[in-house]
Amino acid sequence: NAGVTQTPKFQVLKTGQSMTLQCAQDMNHEYMSWYRQDPGMGLRLIHYSVGAGITDQGEVPNGYNVSRSTTEDFPLRLLSAAPSQTSVYFCASSYSIAGDTQYFGPGTRLTVL
Amino acid sequence: AQSVTQLDSQVPVFEEAPVELRCNYSSSVSVYLFWYVQYPNQGLQLLLKYLSGSTLVESINGFEAEFNKSQTSFHLRKPSVHISDTAEYFCAVSDHKDSSYKLIFGSGTRLLVRP
Numbered sequence: 543n544a545g546v547t548q549t550p551k552f553q554v555l556k557t558g559q560s561m562t563l564q565c566a567q568d569m570n571h572e573y574m575s576w577y578r579q580d581p582g583m584g585l586r587l588i589h590y591s592v593g594a595g596i597t598d599q600g601e602v603p604n605g606y607n608v609s610r611s612t613t614e615d616f617p618l619r620l621l622s623a624a625p626s627q628t629s630v631y632f633c634a635s636s637y638s639i640a641g642d643t644q645y646f647g648p649g650t651r652l653t654v655l
Numbered sequence: 656a657q658s659v660t661q662l663d664s665q666v667p668v669f670e671e672a673p674v675e676l677r678c679n680y681s682s683s684v685s686v687y688l689f690w691y692v693q694y695p696n697q698g699l700q701l702l703l704k705y706l707s708g709s710t711l712v713e714s715i716n717g718f719e720a721e722f723n724k725s726q727t728s729f730h731l732r733k734p735s736v737h738i739s740d741t742a743e744y745f746c747a748v749s750d751h752k753d754s755s756y757k758l759i760f761g762s763g764t765r766l767l768v769r770p
Contacts, residue, residue, distance in 0.1 A: 546698075573756055582664065584745060584760040585699075592756070600757065632698055640756055641687040641706045641749060646698035 543568050546647035548633050554653045555623040563618040563650050565633030571645075572638040574616040578602065578629040579649075585632065591616055592638055623654045657682050659746050661761035669769050670738055676731040676764045678720075678746030685751040688729040689758065690720055693743045702744070705729065716740075741768045 549564045567574065575590035587600030591610040605627060607619040616635075620627060630651050634644040658681040668674045680686065687706050691699040703714040710722040720731045729746060746761040 575757075577760075582762055584659075584661075584762040585758075586760070587757055590757065634699075636756065638756060640751060640753075641704070642756070643701045643704065644758060646691075646700065648698045 545569065546633055546635055546645050548631075548647035548650050550650060551648065552651050554655065555620075556655050557624060559623050560619070560621050561623065563620075563631055563633075563652070565616045565618065565647060566614050567616075567633075567635040567645070568614065569635060569645065570613060571635035572613065573642075573644075574610065574633065574635045575600070575644070576606070576608065576616070576618045577632045577634065579632060580629050588618065588631075620652075625654045628652060628654045657686075657748055657750060657759045659748050659759055659761035661746055661764050663764050664762070665765045665767060667767045667769060668736055671735045673734050674732065674736050674740075674766065676744050676746075676766065678729045678731065678761060680727050680729065680746075680748045682727075682748070682750065687749040687751065688720075688722060689747040689749070690714075690718070690729070690731050691745045691747060691760075693745065693763075695742070699745065702731075736766070736768050738768050738770060740766060742766060 546567045572593045576588040577585040589608040591597045633647040636642040636644040660679045689704045690702040692702045693699045705722045713719045718733045747758045
């Protein structure tokens with residue numbers, strides 16, 4: 543199993559550009575989520591999904607969109623990038639069982655100029 | 656709303672010394688508690704978790720954490736650290752009754768083990 547994979551590993555954008563961060567998992571997990579990690583702030587939840595076709599907002603959803611058309615994939619879209627979105631982004635997945643371990647991808651380091 | 660406090664942003668310690676990384680959470684309702692570790696340039700991986708039962712939980716590499724409900728704490732300890740334990744450690748909490756299974760993370764503690 544590859545676990546949770548994320549592409550790209552690194553990305554540089556100009557303000558106003560759009561892009562999609564890809565996330566895929568091969569563990570048949572129902573639950574998937576996106577976090578951003580900023581220095582001194584830990585990880586903050588952006589969006590999450592409890593199954594295909596179901597998404598909801600987390601703590602910091604503004605400026606990001608998600609969709610979940612399949613169990614495996616959970617892409618994160620930045621419609622108009624801003625310098626405040628410079629961060630490291632992590633995707634995670636788990637079974638939809640409270641208390642289950644979340645498995646994290648390797649991260650995408652995004653810089654917005 | 657739930658919150659998690661990790662008071663120490665960085666903890667330097669010499670190899671083979673004991674260490675404690677502190678974690679306090681806000682809610683008094685039933686919670687699940689986790690410690691995740693992030694090695695340099697990697698994603699997070701679970702170190703240990705408390706769901707129910709014994710309040711002392713252990714990891715395979717010698718870390719342990721004790722759930723203290725009265726003090727709303729879940730401190731992480733290791734009696735003798737190794738250079739390879741250098742990493743950032745995150746405490747996280749999940750509410751039993753939250754059907755979204757959301758994890759709330761603390762701000763992290765960087766453990767720096769010196770020879």
